[in-house]
Amino acid sequence: MVETIMVEDALEIKDCVFIDVRTPKEFEEYHIKDAINVPLFSNSERHEIGCLYKQVSQEKAIQFGMDMFLSRVDSYLKEIKGIKKDLIVYCWRGGMRSRAIAELFNTKGYRVWQLDGGIKAYRNYILKKLNEFNYDFEFYVLCGLTGSGKTKVLKNFENSLDLEDLAQHRGSLFGGVGLKRRSQKMFDVLLFSELEGLKGFNRVLIEGESRKIGDLILPEKLFTKIRRGKKIFLEVNLDERAKNIREEYFVGSQILEIKNILLNMKQILSINVVNDLVNKVDEGDYFYVSKKLLEKYYDSKYRYTMKDFKFDFFVKNFEEIKLIF
Structure with a gap:
Protein backbone atom coordinates (compact mmCIF):
# COMPACT_ATOMS: atom_id res chain seq x y z
CA MET A 1 0.00 0.00 0.00
CA LYS A 129 7.61 30.09 4.11
CA LEU A 130 7.47 33.39 2.23
CA ASN A 131 5.89 35.04 5.24
CA GLU A 132 8.53 33.60 7.58
CA PHE A 133 11.55 34.08 5.32
CA ASN A 134 14.48 35.66 7.15
CA TYR A 135 16.20 38.15 4.85
CA ASP A 136 19.74 37.93 6.20
CA PHE A 137 21.16 39.74 3.17
CA GLU A 138 21.03 43.42 2.27
CA PHE A 139 19.38 44.48 -0.97
CA TYR A 140 21.19 46.78 -3.37
CA VAL A 141 18.36 48.20 -5.45
CA LEU A 142 19.17 49.01 -9.07
CA CYS A 143 17.08 51.90 -10.39
CA GLY A 144 17.06 53.78 -13.67
CA LEU A 145 14.82 55.13 -16.38
CA THR A 146 13.14 52.63 -18.71
CA GLY A 147 15.54 51.12 -21.23
CA SER A 148 18.63 51.58 -19.05
CA GLY A 149 19.50 47.88 -19.31
CA LYS A 150 18.93 47.03 -15.66
CA THR A 151 17.89 43.45 -16.44
CA LYS A 152 21.11 42.85 -18.39
CA VAL A 153 23.09 44.05 -15.39
CA LEU A 154 21.25 41.68 -13.04
CA LYS A 155 22.08 38.69 -15.21
CA ASN A 156 25.80 39.36 -14.71
CA PHE A 157 25.61 38.68 -10.98
CA GLU A 158 25.05 35.31 -9.34
CA ASN A 159 23.70 37.02 -6.23
CA SER A 160 20.84 38.83 -7.95
CA LEU A 161 17.07 38.48 -7.94
CA ASP A 162 15.27 39.18 -11.22
CA LEU A 163 11.63 39.62 -10.23
CA GLU A 164 10.51 40.57 -13.74
CA ASP A 165 11.90 37.32 -15.11
CA LEU A 166 10.06 35.34 -12.42
CA ALA A 167 6.85 37.23 -13.20
CA GLN A 168 7.36 37.10 -16.97
CA HIS A 169 6.33 40.75 -17.01
CA ARG A 170 8.45 43.89 -17.23
CA GLY A 171 6.22 45.87 -14.89
CA SER A 172 4.81 48.46 -17.31
CA LEU A 173 2.01 49.01 -19.81
CA PHE A 174 4.08 47.23 -22.47
CA GLY A 175 5.58 44.87 -19.89
CA GLY A 176 3.74 41.77 -21.07
CA VAL A 177 4.71 42.11 -24.74
CA GLY A 178 6.15 38.85 -26.06
CA LEU A 179 5.88 37.13 -22.69
CA LYS A 180 3.52 34.55 -21.23
CA ARG A 181 2.54 35.85 -17.83
CA ARG A 182 2.77 33.61 -14.82
CA SER A 183 0.07 33.17 -12.22
CA GLN A 184 0.51 34.53 -8.72
CA LYS A 185 0.79 30.97 -7.42
CA MET A 186 3.57 30.00 -9.83
CA PHE A 187 5.37 33.28 -9.19
CA ASP A 188 5.34 32.56 -5.46
CA VAL A 189 6.75 29.06 -6.04
CA LEU A 190 9.64 30.39 -8.13
CA LEU A 191 10.25 33.35 -5.83
CA PHE A 192 10.65 31.12 -2.80
CA SER A 193 13.04 28.87 -4.71
CA GLU A 194 15.17 31.87 -5.71
CA LEU A 195 15.22 33.28 -2.18
CA GLU A 196 16.34 29.92 -0.81
CA GLY A 197 19.17 29.92 -3.35
CA LEU A 198 20.36 33.33 -2.14
CA LYS A 199 20.95 32.18 1.42
CA GLY A 200 24.58 32.66 2.35
CA PHE A 201 25.06 35.90 0.39
CA ASN A 202 25.54 39.16 2.29
CA ARG A 203 24.32 41.32 -0.59
CA VAL A 204 21.72 40.78 -3.29
CA LEU A 205 21.23 42.99 -6.34
CA ILE A 206 17.61 43.58 -7.31
CA GLU A 207 15.77 45.94 -9.63
CA GLY A 208 13.64 48.65 -8.06
CA GLU A 209 9.98 47.65 -8.42
CA SER A 210 6.61 48.72 -7.12
CA ARG A 211 4.79 46.12 -5.06
CA LYS A 212 2.87 45.06 -8.20
CA ILE A 213 4.53 43.61 -11.29
CA GLY A 214 1.75 43.45 -13.83
CA ASP A 215 -1.03 41.68 -11.94
CA LEU A 216 1.32 39.99 -9.49
CA ILE A 217 1.92 41.19 -5.94
CA LEU A 218 5.18 40.94 -4.01
CA PRO A 219 5.08 39.64 -0.43
CA GLU A 220 4.84 42.61 1.93
CA LYS A 221 7.93 41.54 3.86
CA LEU A 222 10.01 41.37 0.67
CA PHE A 223 8.76 44.73 -0.59
CA THR A 224 9.57 46.40 2.75
CA LYS A 225 13.09 44.95 2.64
CA ILE A 226 13.59 46.27 -0.91
CA ARG A 227 12.43 49.76 0.07
CA ARG A 228 15.04 49.81 2.84
CA GLY A 229 17.90 48.71 0.58
CA LYS A 230 20.76 50.82 -0.75
CA LYS A 231 19.71 52.46 -4.01
CA ILE A 232 21.84 52.66 -7.13
CA PHE A 233 20.77 54.89 -10.03
CA LEU A 234 22.01 53.80 -13.45
CA GLU A 235 22.38 56.83 -15.73
CA VAL A 236 21.96 56.06 -19.44
CA ASN A 237 21.26 58.66 -22.14
CA LEU A 238 17.97 58.82 -24.04
CA ASP A 239 19.25 57.56 -27.40
CA GLU A 240 20.94 54.54 -25.84
CA ARG A 241 17.78 53.69 -23.93
CA ALA A 242 15.66 54.04 -27.07
CA LYS A 243 18.04 51.68 -28.86
CA ASN A 244 17.67 49.13 -26.04
CA ILE A 245 13.87 49.37 -26.20
CA ARG A 246 13.88 48.89 -29.98
CA GLU A 247 16.06 45.79 -29.76
CA GLU A 248 14.08 44.18 -26.95
CA TYR A 249 10.51 44.95 -27.95
CA PHE A 250 10.26 45.40 -31.71
CA VAL A 251 10.73 41.78 -32.74
CA GLY A 252 8.41 39.54 -34.80
CA SER A 253 4.83 39.26 -33.56
CA GLN A 254 5.59 41.64 -30.68
CA ILE A 255 5.32 44.56 -33.12
CA LEU A 256 1.61 43.93 -33.62
CA GLU A 257 1.13 43.67 -29.85
CA ILE A 258 2.78 47.07 -29.41
CA LYS A 259 0.64 48.60 -32.13
CA ASN A 260 -2.55 47.34 -30.49
CA ILE A 261 -1.49 48.76 -27.12
CA LEU A 262 -0.70 52.11 -28.74
CA LEU A 263 -4.18 52.27 -30.23
CA ASN A 264 -5.59 52.12 -26.70
CA MET A 265 -3.41 54.98 -25.42
CA LYS A 266 -5.25 57.90 -27.04
CA GLN A 267 -6.51 59.22 -23.72
CA ILE A 268 -3.01 59.02 -22.27
CA LEU A 269 -0.92 60.41 -25.13
CA SER A 270 -3.54 62.22 -27.30
CA ILE A 271 -4.96 61.10 -30.62
CA ASN A 272 -2.33 62.97 -32.65
CA VAL A 273 0.62 61.42 -30.81
CA VAL A 274 -0.84 57.91 -31.05
CA ASN A 275 -1.58 58.27 -34.76
CA ASP A 276 1.99 59.49 -35.32
CA LEU A 277 3.45 56.55 -33.42
CA VAL A 278 1.24 53.99 -35.18
CA ASN A 279 2.29 55.40 -38.56
CA LYS A 280 5.94 55.14 -37.56
CA VAL A 281 5.41 51.52 -36.50
CA ASP A 282 3.94 50.79 -39.93
CA GLU A 283 6.96 52.48 -41.54
CA GLY A 284 9.36 50.41 -39.44
CA ASP A 285 10.88 53.39 -37.64
CA TYR A 286 11.05 51.61 -34.30
CA PHE A 287 13.79 53.82 -32.88
CA TYR A 288 11.56 56.87 -33.31
CA VAL A 289 8.65 55.11 -31.61
CA SER A 290 10.85 53.93 -28.75
CA LYS A 291 12.30 57.38 -28.17
CA LYS A 292 8.92 59.12 -28.25
CA LEU A 293 7.41 56.61 -25.82
CA LEU A 294 10.26 57.32 -23.42
CA GLU A 295 9.83 61.08 -23.77
CA LYS A 296 6.04 61.22 -23.76
CA TYR A 297 5.17 58.42 -21.37
CA TYR A 298 7.80 56.37 -19.58
CA ASP A 299 10.25 58.98 -18.28
CA SER A 300 7.70 61.28 -16.65
CA LYS A 301 5.90 58.30 -15.13
CA TYR A 302 9.14 56.85 -13.74
CA ARG A 303 10.34 60.17 -12.34
CA TYR A 304 7.04 60.67 -10.54
CA THR A 305 7.25 57.18 -9.03
CA MET A 306 10.82 57.74 -7.87
CA LYS A 307 10.47 61.36 -6.73
CA ASP A 308 10.78 60.53 -3.03
CA PHE A 309 13.73 58.16 -3.48
CA LYS A 310 17.13 59.11 -2.12
CA PHE A 311 19.87 57.39 -4.07
CA ASP A 312 23.05 56.18 -2.41
CA PHE A 313 25.04 55.80 -5.64
CA PHE A 314 24.95 57.14 -9.20
CA VAL A 315 26.66 55.02 -11.85
CA LYS A 316 27.02 55.09 -15.62
CA ASN A 317 27.92 51.51 -16.49
CA PHE A 318 28.36 47.93 -15.36
CA GLU A 319 31.98 48.45 -14.30
CA GLU A 320 31.00 51.18 -11.85
CA ILE A 321 28.31 48.94 -10.38
CA LYS A 322 30.92 46.24 -9.77
CA LEU A 323 32.98 48.71 -7.74
CA ILE A 324 30.01 49.33 -5.44
CA PHE A 325 28.51 45.87 -5.33
Whole structure:
Protein backbone atom coordinates (compact mmCIF):
# COMPACT_ATOMS: atom_id res chain seq x y z
CA MET A 1 0.00 0.00 0.00
CA VAL A 2 1.23 3.48 -0.88
CA GLU A 3 2.08 5.71 2.07
CA THR A 4 1.38 9.44 2.24
CA ILE A 5 4.08 12.00 2.91
CA MET A 6 3.87 15.55 4.26
CA VAL A 7 5.06 18.45 2.10
CA GLU A 8 7.94 19.34 4.44
CA ASP A 9 9.23 15.76 4.41
CA ALA A 10 8.77 15.38 0.66
CA LEU A 11 10.89 18.44 -0.06
CA GLU A 12 13.70 17.03 2.09
CA ILE A 13 14.08 14.03 -0.25
CA LYS A 14 16.81 15.05 -2.68
CA ASP A 15 16.69 12.17 -5.14
CA CYS A 16 13.03 12.13 -6.18
CA VAL A 17 10.66 13.27 -8.92
CA PHE A 18 7.33 14.96 -8.28
CA ILE A 19 4.53 13.66 -10.53
CA ASP A 20 1.58 16.02 -11.02
CA VAL A 21 -1.49 14.08 -12.20
CA ARG A 22 -3.79 17.08 -12.59
CA THR A 23 -4.94 18.31 -15.99
CA PRO A 24 -2.55 20.25 -18.26
CA LYS A 25 -4.55 23.41 -17.54
CA GLU A 26 -4.16 22.99 -13.78
CA PHE A 27 -0.47 22.19 -14.19
CA GLU A 28 0.12 25.26 -16.34
CA GLU A 29 -1.40 27.55 -13.73
CA TYR A 30 1.10 26.36 -11.14
CA HIS A 31 2.92 23.26 -9.95
CA ILE A 32 5.73 22.13 -7.70
CA LYS A 33 9.01 23.32 -9.17
CA ASP A 34 10.51 20.79 -11.61
CA ALA A 35 7.46 18.50 -11.38
CA ILE A 36 6.46 16.34 -14.36
CA ASN A 37 2.88 16.43 -15.60
CA VAL A 38 1.33 12.99 -16.11
CA PRO A 39 -2.33 14.00 -16.38
CA LEU A 40 -4.87 11.42 -15.35
CA PHE A 41 -7.47 13.23 -17.48
CA SER A 42 -7.44 15.85 -20.21
CA ASN A 43 -8.95 19.29 -19.58
CA SER A 44 -12.20 18.37 -21.33
CA GLU A 45 -12.47 14.99 -19.56
CA ARG A 46 -12.02 16.64 -16.19
CA HIS A 47 -14.83 19.04 -17.09
CA GLU A 48 -17.05 16.16 -18.19
CA ILE A 49 -16.47 14.31 -14.91
CA GLY A 50 -17.42 17.45 -13.02
CA CYS A 51 -20.66 17.73 -15.00
CA LEU A 52 -21.51 14.08 -14.33
CA TYR A 53 -20.89 14.60 -10.62
CA LYS A 54 -23.20 17.63 -10.46
CA GLN A 55 -25.89 16.62 -12.93
CA VAL A 56 -26.09 12.82 -12.61
CA SER A 57 -24.39 11.30 -9.57
CA GLN A 58 -21.09 10.84 -7.79
CA GLU A 59 -21.19 7.15 -8.66
CA LYS A 60 -21.45 7.83 -12.41
CA ALA A 61 -18.63 10.36 -12.27
CA ILE A 62 -16.33 7.94 -10.44
CA GLN A 63 -17.16 5.11 -12.83
CA PHE A 64 -16.45 7.29 -15.86
CA GLY A 65 -13.11 8.31 -14.37
CA MET A 66 -12.19 4.73 -13.52
CA ASP A 67 -12.98 3.56 -17.05
CA MET A 68 -10.74 6.27 -18.50
CA PHE A 69 -7.96 5.40 -16.06
CA LEU A 70 -8.02 1.66 -16.81
CA SER A 71 -7.95 2.27 -20.55
CA ARG A 72 -4.72 4.28 -20.27
CA VAL A 73 -2.57 2.33 -17.84
CA ASP A 74 0.11 1.70 -20.46
CA SER A 75 0.32 5.37 -21.43
CA TYR A 76 0.78 6.45 -17.80
CA LEU A 77 3.62 3.97 -17.38
CA LYS A 78 5.21 5.12 -20.62
CA GLU A 79 5.35 8.69 -19.27
CA ILE A 80 7.70 7.67 -16.45
CA LYS A 81 9.70 5.07 -18.33
CA GLY A 82 13.39 5.53 -17.62
CA ILE A 83 12.95 7.38 -14.34
CA LYS A 84 15.17 5.71 -11.74
CA LYS A 85 14.36 8.02 -8.83
CA ASP A 86 11.70 7.76 -6.13
CA LEU A 87 8.31 9.22 -7.06
CA ILE A 88 6.04 11.58 -5.14
CA VAL A 89 2.61 11.80 -6.74
CA TYR A 90 0.15 14.61 -6.13
CA CYS A 91 -3.17 16.02 -7.33
CA TRP A 92 -5.21 18.93 -5.97
CA ARG A 93 -5.93 17.76 -2.42
CA GLY A 94 -4.34 14.32 -2.22
CA GLY A 95 -7.46 12.48 -3.32
CA MET A 96 -8.48 9.77 -5.77
CA ARG A 97 -6.49 11.00 -8.76
CA SER A 98 -3.08 10.83 -7.11
CA ARG A 99 -4.02 7.68 -5.17
CA ALA A 100 -4.89 5.78 -8.37
CA ILE A 101 -1.65 6.70 -10.15
CA ALA A 102 0.49 6.14 -7.06
CA GLU A 103 -0.95 2.64 -6.57
CA LEU A 104 -0.33 1.86 -10.24
CA PHE A 105 3.30 2.92 -10.10
CA ASN A 106 3.76 1.04 -6.84
CA THR A 107 2.58 -2.23 -8.39
CA LYS A 108 5.22 -1.79 -11.12
CA GLY A 109 8.07 -1.66 -8.64
CA TYR A 110 8.53 2.06 -8.18
CA ARG A 111 9.15 3.49 -4.73
CA VAL A 112 6.32 5.99 -4.49
CA TRP A 113 4.51 8.23 -2.01
CA GLN A 114 1.28 10.18 -2.29
CA LEU A 115 1.62 13.83 -1.24
CA ASP A 116 -0.63 14.45 1.74
CA GLY A 117 -2.99 17.33 1.00
CA GLY A 118 -1.83 17.62 -2.59
CA ILE A 119 -0.86 20.88 -4.29
CA LYS A 120 -3.17 22.76 -1.92
CA ALA A 121 -0.95 21.78 1.01
CA TYR A 122 2.11 22.80 -1.00
CA ARG A 123 0.56 26.21 -1.73
CA ASN A 124 -0.04 26.79 1.98
CA TYR A 125 3.54 25.72 2.69
CA ILE A 126 4.93 28.23 0.17
CA LEU A 127 2.85 31.10 1.58
CA LYS A 128 3.96 30.25 5.11
CA LYS A 129 7.61 30.09 4.11
CA LEU A 130 7.47 33.39 2.23
CA ASN A 131 5.89 35.04 5.24
CA GLU A 132 8.53 33.60 7.58
CA PHE A 133 11.55 34.08 5.32
CA ASN A 134 14.48 35.66 7.15
CA TYR A 135 16.20 38.15 4.85
CA ASP A 136 19.74 37.93 6.20
CA PHE A 137 21.16 39.74 3.17
CA GLU A 138 21.03 43.42 2.27
CA PHE A 139 19.38 44.48 -0.97
CA TYR A 140 21.19 46.78 -3.37
CA VAL A 141 18.36 48.20 -5.45
CA LEU A 142 19.17 49.01 -9.07
CA CYS A 143 17.08 51.90 -10.39
CA GLY A 144 17.06 53.78 -13.67
CA LEU A 145 14.82 55.13 -16.38
CA THR A 146 13.14 52.63 -18.71
CA GLY A 147 15.54 51.12 -21.23
CA SER A 148 18.63 51.58 -19.05
CA GLY A 149 19.50 47.88 -19.31
CA LYS A 150 18.93 47.03 -15.66
CA THR A 151 17.89 43.45 -16.44
CA LYS A 152 21.11 42.85 -18.39
CA VAL A 153 23.09 44.05 -15.39
CA LEU A 154 21.25 41.68 -13.04
CA LYS A 155 22.08 38.69 -15.21
CA ASN A 156 25.80 39.36 -14.71
CA PHE A 157 25.61 38.68 -10.98
CA GLU A 158 25.05 35.31 -9.34
CA ASN A 159 23.70 37.02 -6.23
CA SER A 160 20.84 38.83 -7.95
CA LEU A 161 17.07 38.48 -7.94
CA ASP A 162 15.27 39.18 -11.22
CA LEU A 163 11.63 39.62 -10.23
CA GLU A 164 10.51 40.57 -13.74
CA ASP A 165 11.90 37.32 -15.11
CA LEU A 166 10.06 35.34 -12.42
CA ALA A 167 6.85 37.23 -13.20
CA GLN A 168 7.36 37.10 -16.97
CA HIS A 169 6.33 40.75 -17.01
CA ARG A 170 8.45 43.89 -17.23
CA GLY A 171 6.22 45.87 -14.89
CA SER A 172 4.81 48.46 -17.31
CA LEU A 173 2.01 49.01 -19.81
CA PHE A 174 4.08 47.23 -22.47
CA GLY A 175 5.58 44.87 -19.89
CA GLY A 176 3.74 41.77 -21.07
CA VAL A 177 4.71 42.11 -24.74
CA GLY A 178 6.15 38.85 -26.06
CA LEU A 179 5.88 37.13 -22.69
CA LYS A 180 3.52 34.55 -21.23
CA ARG A 181 2.54 35.85 -17.83
CA ARG A 182 2.77 33.61 -14.82
CA SER A 183 0.07 33.17 -12.22
CA GLN A 184 0.51 34.53 -8.72
CA LYS A 185 0.79 30.97 -7.42
CA MET A 186 3.57 30.00 -9.83
CA PHE A 187 5.37 33.28 -9.19
CA ASP A 188 5.34 32.56 -5.46
CA VAL A 189 6.75 29.06 -6.04
CA LEU A 190 9.64 30.39 -8.13
CA LEU A 191 10.25 33.35 -5.83
CA PHE A 192 10.65 31.12 -2.80
CA SER A 193 13.04 28.87 -4.71
CA GLU A 194 15.17 31.87 -5.71
CA LEU A 195 15.22 33.28 -2.18
CA GLU A 196 16.34 29.92 -0.81
CA GLY A 197 19.17 29.92 -3.35
CA LEU A 198 20.36 33.33 -2.14
CA LYS A 199 20.95 32.18 1.42
CA GLY A 200 24.58 32.66 2.35
CA PHE A 201 25.06 35.90 0.39
CA ASN A 202 25.54 39.16 2.29
CA ARG A 203 24.32 41.32 -0.59
CA VAL A 204 21.72 40.78 -3.29
CA LEU A 205 21.23 42.99 -6.34
CA ILE A 206 17.61 43.58 -7.31
CA GLU A 207 15.77 45.94 -9.63
CA GLY A 208 13.64 48.65 -8.06
CA GLU A 209 9.98 47.65 -8.42
CA SER A 210 6.61 48.72 -7.12
CA ARG A 211 4.79 46.12 -5.06
CA LYS A 212 2.87 45.06 -8.20
CA ILE A 213 4.53 43.61 -11.29
CA GLY A 214 1.75 43.45 -13.83
CA ASP A 215 -1.03 41.68 -11.94
CA LEU A 216 1.32 39.99 -9.49
CA ILE A 217 1.92 41.19 -5.94
CA LEU A 218 5.18 40.94 -4.01
CA PRO A 219 5.08 39.64 -0.43
CA GLU A 220 4.84 42.61 1.93
CA LYS A 221 7.93 41.54 3.86
CA LEU A 222 10.01 41.37 0.67
CA PHE A 223 8.76 44.73 -0.59
CA THR A 224 9.57 46.40 2.75
CA LYS A 225 13.09 44.95 2.64
CA ILE A 226 13.59 46.27 -0.91
CA ARG A 227 12.43 49.76 0.07
CA ARG A 228 15.04 49.81 2.84
CA GLY A 229 17.90 48.71 0.58
CA LYS A 230 20.76 50.82 -0.75
CA LYS A 231 19.71 52.46 -4.01
CA ILE A 232 21.84 52.66 -7.13
CA PHE A 233 20.77 54.89 -10.03
CA LEU A 234 22.01 53.80 -13.45
CA GLU A 235 22.38 56.83 -15.73
CA VAL A 236 21.96 56.06 -19.44
CA ASN A 237 21.26 58.66 -22.14
CA LEU A 238 17.97 58.82 -24.04
CA ASP A 239 19.25 57.56 -27.40
CA GLU A 240 20.94 54.54 -25.84
CA ARG A 241 17.78 53.69 -23.93
CA ALA A 242 15.66 54.04 -27.07
CA LYS A 243 18.04 51.68 -28.86
CA ASN A 244 17.67 49.13 -26.04
CA ILE A 245 13.87 49.37 -26.20
CA ARG A 246 13.88 48.89 -29.98
CA GLU A 247 16.06 45.79 -29.76
CA GLU A 248 14.08 44.18 -26.95
CA TYR A 249 10.51 44.95 -27.95
CA PHE A 250 10.26 45.40 -31.71
CA VAL A 251 10.73 41.78 -32.74
CA GLY A 252 8.41 39.54 -34.80
CA SER A 253 4.83 39.26 -33.56
CA GLN A 254 5.59 41.64 -30.68
CA ILE A 255 5.32 44.56 -33.12
CA LEU A 256 1.61 43.93 -33.62
CA GLU A 257 1.13 43.67 -29.85
CA ILE A 258 2.78 47.07 -29.41
CA LYS A 259 0.64 48.60 -32.13
CA ASN A 260 -2.55 47.34 -30.49
CA ILE A 261 -1.49 48.76 -27.12
CA LEU A 262 -0.70 52.11 -28.74
CA LEU A 263 -4.18 52.27 -30.23
CA ASN A 264 -5.59 52.12 -26.70
CA MET A 265 -3.41 54.98 -25.42
CA LYS A 266 -5.25 57.90 -27.04
CA GLN A 267 -6.51 59.22 -23.72
CA ILE A 268 -3.01 59.02 -22.27
CA LEU A 269 -0.92 60.41 -25.13
CA SER A 270 -3.54 62.22 -27.30
CA ILE A 271 -4.96 61.10 -30.62
CA ASN A 272 -2.33 62.97 -32.65
CA VAL A 273 0.62 61.42 -30.81
CA VAL A 274 -0.84 57.91 -31.05
CA ASN A 275 -1.58 58.27 -34.76
CA ASP A 276 1.99 59.49 -35.32
CA LEU A 277 3.45 56.55 -33.42
CA VAL A 278 1.24 53.99 -35.18
CA ASN A 279 2.29 55.40 -38.56
CA LYS A 280 5.94 55.14 -37.56
CA VAL A 281 5.41 51.52 -36.50
CA ASP A 282 3.94 50.79 -39.93
CA GLU A 283 6.96 52.48 -41.54
CA GLY A 284 9.36 50.41 -39.44
CA ASP A 285 10.88 53.39 -37.64
CA TYR A 286 11.05 51.61 -34.30
CA PHE A 287 13.79 53.82 -32.88
CA TYR A 288 11.56 56.87 -33.31
CA VAL A 289 8.65 55.11 -31.61
CA SER A 290 10.85 53.93 -28.75
CA LYS A 291 12.30 57.38 -28.17
CA LYS A 292 8.92 59.12 -28.25
CA LEU A 293 7.41 56.61 -25.82
CA LEU A 294 10.26 57.32 -23.42
CA GLU A 295 9.83 61.08 -23.77
CA LYS A 296 6.04 61.22 -23.76
CA TYR A 297 5.17 58.42 -21.37
CA TYR A 298 7.80 56.37 -19.58
CA ASP A 299 10.25 58.98 -18.28
CA SER A 300 7.70 61.28 -16.65
CA LYS A 301 5.90 58.30 -15.13
CA TYR A 302 9.14 56.85 -13.74
CA ARG A 303 10.34 60.17 -12.34
CA TYR A 304 7.04 60.67 -10.54
CA THR A 305 7.25 57.18 -9.03
CA MET A 306 10.82 57.74 -7.87
CA LYS A 307 10.47 61.36 -6.73
CA ASP A 308 10.78 60.53 -3.03
CA PHE A 309 13.73 58.16 -3.48
CA LYS A 310 17.13 59.11 -2.12
CA PHE A 311 19.87 57.39 -4.07
CA ASP A 312 23.05 56.18 -2.41
CA PHE A 313 25.04 55.80 -5.64
CA PHE A 314 24.95 57.14 -9.20
CA VAL A 315 26.66 55.02 -11.85
CA LYS A 316 27.02 55.09 -15.62
CA ASN A 317 27.92 51.51 -16.49
CA PHE A 318 28.36 47.93 -15.36
CA GLU A 319 31.98 48.45 -14.30
CA GLU A 320 31.00 51.18 -11.85
CA ILE A 321 28.31 48.94 -10.38
CA LYS A 322 30.92 46.24 -9.77
CA LEU A 323 32.98 48.71 -7.74
CA ILE A 324 30.01 49.33 -5.44
CA PHE A 325 28.51 45.87 -5.33
